[in-house]
Amino acid sequence: MSSEYGQNPKLSYNKYLKVSELIKLQETLSEPTSHDELLFIVIHQTYELWFKQILHEIDATIGWLGEGRVFRANHSLKVVIEIEKILIDQIHILETMAPIGFLEFRDKLNPASGFQSMQFRELEFVSGAKDEKLLEFFADDEFSTEHLQRRFDSPSLADVFWSLIGKRGYPVGTEEERIAAIVKILEKTEKNPEIYILQDLLIEHDKNISLWRYHHVLMVERMLGSKRGTGGSEGVGYLKTTLSKRLFPEIWEARTHLEIDGIDEFDPSTLCPHVPE
Ligand code: HEM
Incomplete structure (x- = not known):
């Protein structure tokens, strides 16, 4: 036990983490209280806390990439990816709710x-998927509009990534050039190892958001069938249209253009970083 233990008797676990305030933040609306409403609120609040941490890591990542500190950026992206795995799994806790209990x-x-x-949209915007039309849905919410407008106007993860690739000598002015740059990086896995890992982490982040969308839409269909959403959309029909959204489309598309024949100096030891010689 640390020798500092007990030196600050005024601080405690509950005080530091504001537990008494935290456990008062779940205010149910149903009367009499429906059993599953607490689970519904806790899950959503947990998502929002993790969104906060992800945004914190991505903001730092944007800073590190701007300074060319790819190793540090990659570390923060690993944190993002581990949190996202939890977010995908967490959807299944809600599936335990009987549809009639939800109703x-x-x-x-x-x-x-x-x-x-707001934070989910911030996550989309800061990653690179900026959709100005979404801002309209927050018009009567000053707090969210301010946050989202700032995200909309600031460089995204995709912006700083392509700027870094440009600084490393690859032309990135057009979509074709960006795809070609990634093809080059994929061809020679060990030529730019940090950049190779970076594009791998970005596609993983993108994949995780998509996986969350898939799990969410299936859970919604299981709960509601084709009922309309409380937000006014047609529900599952709308959510299915979001499944093809990609944050880094060029990184995905590069896979289409990668050919083993295109590599002039073929070196089998660099072909797959996951297979030992
Ligand atoms: C029983 C649980 C849930 C149901 C029935 C449900 C249902 C829906 C529906 C129908 C929509 C479409 C918009 C609308 O018209 O309302 C939607 C969107 C959305 N939901 Fe859920 N949802 C549930 C849980 C969650 C949870 C736990 C989260 C975590 C944050 C979440 C986050 C979102 C987000 C971010 C969107 C917007 C997706 C987009 O536009 O790309 N939902 N949800």
């Missing part, structure tokens, strides 16, 4: 919806 309190939520999650 007990669903009407009370109207017109609130995950569609209005």
